[in-house]
Amino acid sequence: MSGHSPPPLITVRNLCLTGRRATGPETTIVSNVSFDVAEGEMLALIGESGSGKTSIALALTGYARTGCRIAQGELRVAGHDVRTMGASELRSFRGKTIAYIAQNAGAAFNPALPLMEQVIEPALTHHILPRKEAVDHAIALFEMMALPTPHTIGARYPHECSGGQLQRIMAAMALITEPEVVIFDEPTTALDVTTQIEVLEAFRVAMRQCGFTGVYVTHDLAIVAQMADRAVVLKNGSVQEEGPTGQILNKPTQSYTRQLVAASQPHLRNHDALPPATPLLDVQNLMVGYGAIMPNGHPRHTIVNSVSLPVRAGETLGIIGESGCGKSTLIRAIAGIQPWSGGNMFFAGEPLPPRIEDRTPQQRQHLQLVAQNADLVLNPALSVGATLRRVLTFYNEDASDAALNRVLDMVRLPAAVAGRYPTQLSGGQKQRVNLARALAARPRLVLCDEITAALDTVVAAAILDLMMELKRELGVSWLFVTHDLHALRSVCDHVAVLYAGHCVEFSTASALNAPPRHPYTRKLESSVPEMHPGWLDGVIRQNGLKPGRVAPIPAHGCCYMPRCPVAVADCAQTPPPTWQAPSGALINCHLQAPDLS
Amino acid sequence: MMLAFPLPRYLTPFLQAPALLALLWLLLALAGPWVAPYLPGEVVSTTVFAPISARHWLGTDYLGRDVLTRLLYGTSSTVLLCAASTVMACGAGAFLGMMAALKRGMTDTLLSRFMDGVISIPSLLSGLVAVATFGSSVPVLVLAMACIYLPGSYRTCRMLALSIVQKDFILAARMRGEKTSYLVVREILPNMAGPVLTDVGLRFIYAVRLLSNLSFLGVGLQPPQTDLGSLTRENLLGLVYGAPAVIAPALAIAFLTVGLNLALDGKGRHQ
Ligand SMILES: Nc1ncnc2c1ncn2[C@@H]1O[C@H](COP(=O)(O)OP(=O)(O)OP(=O)(O)O)[C@@H](O)[C@H]1O
Ligand code: SF4
Ligand SMILES: [Mg+2]
Numbered sequence A: 001m002s003g004h005s006p007p008p009l010i011t012v013r014n015l016c017l018t019g020r021r022a023t024g025p026e027t028t029i030v031s032n033v034s035f036d037v038a039e040g041e042m043l044a045l046i047g048e049s050g051s052g053k054t055s056i057a058l059a060l061t062g063y064a065r066t067g068c069r070i071a072q073g074e075l076r077v078a079g080h081d082v083r084t085m086g087a088s089e090l091r092s093f094r095g096k097t098i099a100y101i102a103q104n105a106g107a108a109f110n111p112a113l114p115l116m117e118q119v120i121e122p123a124l125t126h127h128i129l130p131r132k133e134a135v136d137h138a139i140a141l142f143e144m145m146a147l148p149t150p151h152t153i154g155a156r157y158p159h160e161c162s163g164g165q166l167q168r169i170m171a172a173m174a175l176i177t178e179p180e181v182v183i184f185d186e187p188t189t190a191l192d193v194t195t196q197i198e199v200l201e202a203f204r205v206a207m208r209q210c211g212f213t214g215v216y217v218t219h220d221l222a223i224v225a226q227m228a229d230r231a232v233v234l235k236n237g238s239v240q241e242e243g244p245t246g247q248i249l250n251k252p253t254q255s256y257t258r259q260l261v262a263a264s265q266p267h268l269r270n271h272d273a274l275p276p277a278t279p280l281l282d283v284q285n286l287m288v289g290y291g292a293i294m295p296n297g298h299p300r301h302t303i304v305n306s307v308s309l310p311v312r313a314g315e316t317l318g319i320i321g322e323s324g325c326g327k328s329t330l331i332r333a334i335a336g337i338q339p340w341s342g343g344n345m346f347f348a349g350e351p352l353p354p355r356i357e358d359r360t361p362q363q364r365q366h367l368q369l370v371a372q373n374a375d376l377v378l379n380p381a382l383s384v385g386a387t388l389r390r391v392l393t394f395y396n397e398d399a400s401d402a403a404l405n406r407v408l409d410m411v412r413l414p415a416a417v418a419g420r421y422p423t424q425l426s427g428g429q430k431q432r433v434n435l436a437r438a439l440a441a442r443p444r445l446v447l448c449d450e451i452t453a454a455l456d457t458v459v460a461a462a463i464l465d466l467m468m469e470l471k472r473e474l475g476v477s478w479l480f481v482t483h484d485l486h487a488l489r490s491v492c493d494h495v496a497v498l499y500a501g502h503c504v505e506f507s508t509a510s511a512l513n514a515p516p517r518h519p520y521t522r523k524l525e526s527s528v529p530e531m532h533p534g535w536l537d538g539v540i541r542q543n544g545l546k547p548g549r550v551a552p553i554p555a556h557g558c559c560y561m562p563r564c565p566v567a568v569a570d571c572a573q574t575p576p577p578t579w580q581a582p583s584g585a586l587i588n589c590h591l592q593a594p595d596l597s
Numbered sequence B: 001m002m003l004a005f006p007l008p009r010y011l012t013p014f015l016q017a018p019a020l021l022a023l024l025w026l027l028l029a030l031a032g033p034w035v036a037p038y039l040p041g042e043v044v045s046t047t048v049f050a051p052i053s054a055r056h057w058l059g060t061d062y063l064g065r066d067v068l069t070r071l072l073y074g075t076s077s078t079v080l081l082c083a084a085s086t087v088m089a090c091g092a093g094a095f096l097g098m099m100a101a102l103k104r105g106m107t108d109t110l111l112s113r114f115m116d117g118v119i120s121i122p123s124l125l126s127g128l129v130a131v132a133t134f135g136s137s138v139p140v141l142v143l144a145m146a147c148i149y150l151p152g153s154y155r156t157c158r159m160l161a162l163s164i165v166q167k168d169f170i171l172a173a174r175m176r177g178e179k180t181s182y183l184v185v186r187e188i189l190p191n192m193a194g195p196v197l198t199d200v201g202l203r204f205i206y207a208v209r210l211l212s213n214l215s216f217l218g219v220g221l222q223p224p225q226t227d228l229g230s231l232t233r234e235n236l237l238g239l240v241y242g243a244p245a246v247i248a249p250a251l252a253i254a255f256l257t258v259g260l261n262l263a264l265d266g267k268g269r270h271q
Helices: A053-060 A087-096 A115-125 A131-144 A163-175 A193-210 A221-227 A245-250 A255-264 A327-335 A361-366 A384-394 A401-410 A415-419 A427-440 A457-474 A485-491 A519-527 A535-543 B007-011 B017-035 B067-103 B105-119 B123-134 B138-165 B168-176 B180-216 B228-234 B236-241 B244-270
Strands: A010-019 A027-037 A042-046 A068-077 A098-101 A181-185 A213-218 A230-235 A238-244 A279-293 A299-312 A316-320 A342-347 A367-370 A445-449 A477-482 A494-499 A502-508 A578-580 A586-588
Touching (some): A010 A053, A027 A053, A027 A068, A027 A238, A042 A053, A042 A221, A053 A068, A053 A098, A053 A181, A053 A213, A087 A098, A098 A163, A115 A131, A131 A163, A131 A193, A163 A181, A163 A193, A193 A221, A193 A519, A193 A535, A213 A221, A221 A245, A221 A255, A221 A535, A230 A245, A238 A245, A238 A255, A255 A457, A279 A327, A279 A477, A299 A327, A299 A342, A299 A477, A299 A494, A299 A502, A316 A327, A316 A485, A327 A445, A327 A477, A361 A367, A367 A427, A367 B168, A384 A415, A384 A427, A401 A427, A427 A457, A457 A477, A457 A485, A502 A519, A519 A535, B017 B067, B017 B244, B067 B105, B067 B138, B067 B180, B123 B138, B138 B180, B168 B180, B180 B228, B180 B244, B228 B244, B236 B244
Parallel strands (some): A042 A213, A042 A230, A098 A181, A181 A213, A316 A477, A316 A494, A367 A445, A445 A477
Antiparallel strands (some): A230 A238, A279 A299, A279 A342, A502 A586, A578 A586
């Protein structure tokens, strides 16, 4: 930078953070981190989980998590020296100068208060605006965030808003005091791709109109490309590389950055030919729901509606759909832990009873579930070895140390992990142990519910590679549920697209890329962030923003009708037929191939 | 053998102050009668409410008996009685609580409603009613206290077990087809051992307070047996002389309850 440019708004010099667990020794979390952020700039902090990006972001607000402290270094934010401020100065600094938008807005709001009260609270406590003006300002911010019914949404309670709406309301709350610096900590990680677009766009509009300086913490490089001017790449608490976004993404100089970029580039992992068409698991017209049973024999709320899926022996079947579309419900029904009200299932030619208790020991052994949240899935009181050994002995397999090591080796974990407890493992390691427990039973089909959702790109890529290796080595079939289209494309043979509990498209993974496609598949596809900077603008220009409130799904029409851009008159009255495209894809829509290309 | 493996990790925090203190009291309770210098009923002095002296370390009581001896016997019965009823209450509470959490449905509803009913009666009142109905004897007292503290323990254990039962590792074990006994012993108990032991400590303190209250009202342990509450009561006259005969048992109750409480609190803060 030349000598004429104004001094940076944020200066971090040689920042060191240390922390300790319980009574353990003090360890370094972040060492010698330095960077500047100029006024009006957006800086991205990139790194995998555990790289210290959130710790740095919190340090900017003068906050250290319990057990952690800022050991040394200089932190200057908008003319304040953060480390020398007292408690009351810090409080007003956090209210007026810097604001923090956290990952999970749903958890940050008080469920018992209307949203407006919570949004204007910072302005009132810091005496920045009188109440009436604060409310007007909040409404203006809601409008800017493209929230539906900005004048009345403030009267709602947190549970009456979706995750994406809450995230934008949280941003409005952060902006109400007109701070100079706003920190975004993975604000869209918990959202699905279609919602993510709206939230990202709202943030960008806000940034343009309010002119704040931003720090954006994320592990998603495609989002960095849309949002940030410059980026700092972190690994294990130290800076790997720093530079303009374009250079980091296109011409990374450090090997770690290159690895990150490579891991987020979509690439095909599954090179095997399609196995022959003998279904291992055959799901036919499955109906699953919650709530009281109605006179017609179905539960009050239907979640999965007449879904049919054949899973061939030795293939990977992917299921994709947005949050709440019933993916987990479907998987749980197949696993036998969610009663279903209609349809049939066959496993290896035999009928599969709905309840896990009624299934034969073979069926239980050959059908294994790997659940979404690795933290809840391992018993914290049992060591990894004890957990795995129990599975081996339960199925009368060899449970010697050698056999145990073989199982650990299958998921590429060292034998030493057997003696550890779940709390001593990282997220990726836990997920591998979780997989190992399923594999120890020698299953024929493994049901995976979003097993990579909580992992960062590099670790998730390793798990996907592992899945494909195991498929080749052991001939395991996988049912892979995800909302990540890249992951889906790279590992699956067949793909089912789920919308509101209906299977709207069923095709081979390669046919998914080629027209004709179901309108929802196309929408999903265009919503996946891409690494080039102009992507978000392009999508917004093409689709416009989704109208705030969508009409309810018609009782007898197409489930996608309220959001479908190409709907015709028939769509509201008659259920769409399923027809086969030349590519082999089964599409559930009133329109025909020429209209959907 | 089944329990030997997972428990120690979760016991370590408990194996500090509270456990040591509890052990100390238990030792005192067991050894007290053996090391007591006199017999509990023996009148050994002509002075009543004598002050501290070399012969009688804690003076004498209203009949001229040795207070130290009687205090040791009283501590012994208070601690052992309360420990017995606490173990019974918490054992049954934990068992029923885990069953309710595992079975849910009707079992859970019926048990929980019943326990809610029992818990709504003040403990001193139910104690008095039990004694009035069945007379005051050691078995009646122990059983009555066990019944009084069972619902509280049940509620704690049910809540703890409920949060564990919803975890996916229980689901994984159930999907494997594991028996309920395995679920309880290997998957659930080890994960609630810490909080449950804290709860046991608290219930013990409540039991000491209840027994002392009953005895102080004269409906607890009957002479010639003594406990800390009845010792305080029978020597109440000594209060005007400031005799150790009444101060010592009162202090013993305070040390027992407040000490354990503080230790448990400290442990809670550590975690
Ligand atoms: N126990 C329940 N009772 C009533 N409704 C439920 C219950 N569990 C889930 N649902 C509803 O069923 C729908 C589908 O839930 P499901 O968990 O299958 O979604 P999902 O596709 O897995 O979403 P995500 O991607 O967020 O995991 C949601 O609308 C949810 O609110
Ligand atoms: S049936 Fe109609 S509403 Fe449904 S996806 Fe096709 S065009 Fe859209
Ligand atoms: Mg799910």
